[in-house]
Amino acid sequence: MGFFSKLFGSLFKGWFKKRGNLKLGLYGPPNAGKTTLANKICKDWLGEEMGAVSKIPHETREIKIKEQIAIKSKGKELLFNLVDTPGIATKIDYEDFIKAGLKEKAAKKRAKEATRGVIDAIKWLDDMDAVVVVLDATKDPYSQVNITIIGNLQARDIPVLVTANKIDLKKAKIKKVQAAFPQYEVVGLSAKYGTNLKSFYETLFKVVK
Amino acid sequence: MVTIQFIPYTQIEGLSSLGKIRKLLNIAKQDKIVLLQGRLRKEEETELIKVTMEEINKEFKGIELAVINPSATNLSGMQRLRSGFANMLLGNRQGMTVIGPANVVKQIRKDPNKIELFTKDSKKRKKKAKKR
Numbered sequence: 001m002g003f004f005s006k007l008f009g010s011l012f013k014g015w016f017k018k019r020g021n022l023k024l025g026l027y028g029p030p031n032a033g034k035t036t037l038a039n040k041i042c043k044d045w046l047g048e049e050m051g052a053v054s055k056i057p058h059e060t061r062e063i064k065i066k067e068q069i070a071i072k073s074k075g076k077e078l079l080f081n082l083v084d085t086p087g088i089a090t091k092i093d094y095e096d097f098i099k100a101g102l103k104e105k106a107a108k109k110r111a112k113e114a115t116r117g118v119i120d121a122i123k124w125l126d127d128m129d130a131v132v133v134v135l136d137a138t139k140d141p142y143s144q145v146n147i148t149i150i151g152n153l154q155a156r157d158i159p160v161l162v163t164a165n166k167i168d169l170k171k172a173k174i175k176k177v178q179a180a181f182p183q184y185e186v187v188g189l190s191a192k193y194g195t196n197l198k199s200f201y202e203t204l205f206k207v208v209k
Numbered sequence: 210m211v212t213i214q215f216i217p218y219t220q221i222e223g224l225s226s227l228g229k230i231r232k233l234l235n236i237a238k239q240d241k242i243v244l245l246q247g248r249l250r251k252e253e254e255t256e257l258i259k260v261t262m263e264e265i266n267k268e269f270k271g272i273e274l275a276v277i278n279p280s281a282t283n284l285s286g287m288q289r290l291r292s293g294f295a296n297m298l299l300g301n302r303q304g305m306t307v308i309g310p311a312n313v314v315k316q317i318r319k320d321p322n323k324i325e326l327f328t329k330d331s332k333k334r335k336k337k338a339k340k341r
Contacts, residue, residue, distance in 0.1 A: 090258055091271025091311035115262040122259050142319045144274040148258065151251040 022080040028134035030057035030087025033165040037191035038084040056100045058114035073201045086117030130159040130208045137164035137172035141180035161207040164188040218247040218302045237310045247302035270311040278304040
């Protein structure tokens, strides 16, 4: 049963890929820069942004999709729907949002929506054809959330590209991210300033094929 | 004071995925740190995060999670094969899983060889609980 469902799954995946319905998900912990990267990709290839960004974690609390993005690199074209997901976390405390400057009511609302967002992001894992895991290169890459997300993608046979974002900051350590996930392609970039995006697009082609 | 409860793998091996998660989460919700022998399956780890999110409320803020796994890269080909076979038959008993309630554990810092647990100040915790 497992074998046949896997076989049919991959056949359908291939069929949809050819028709450009490939779903490319952006996953990662909160405040790693998923939406900033999504905005950069959309700005580069569609001329418009995708969503709001904020210094307060859990700004993206709903799945957002931008359809029919066509990126080009070295004469090849890749057509996909970009799925920006809420950051995955194991704890959410509304008091942290109050500390970040929100009023109590807004903080509680944000916390409630953020928990819903994490659940939705996990549910959507199954639907992805390829995933870009966005990590903050200034933070510890060995956090269990990162390992769990990547482990799940591996178990589902979903192609993964790991990005070490925020390389414009002094504390960024791309090598530490590479050491944590040696079996994956890791691209260091700054989504905010568009640094190394060319290499990101080229590697994306390689990973998605 | 911090309470650590050790759960041998035999205590969860007969349970369904959701049963395992419920058991571990119920202990964490009593403000105890769970030390589980072995690890959950990858899918169960995400399910644990999902269920944790569903349970978050005024008193329960979530968990800190860390899995310590003996590095597979240090094993020889034969050892890896043997360990994979044992895992298939007996479940994943290797390594250790730490689940700390976010009310008690501020952060778990991990690198491949060591694990550091930063707990919250118990006086502050009590003050907060009184406020609620």
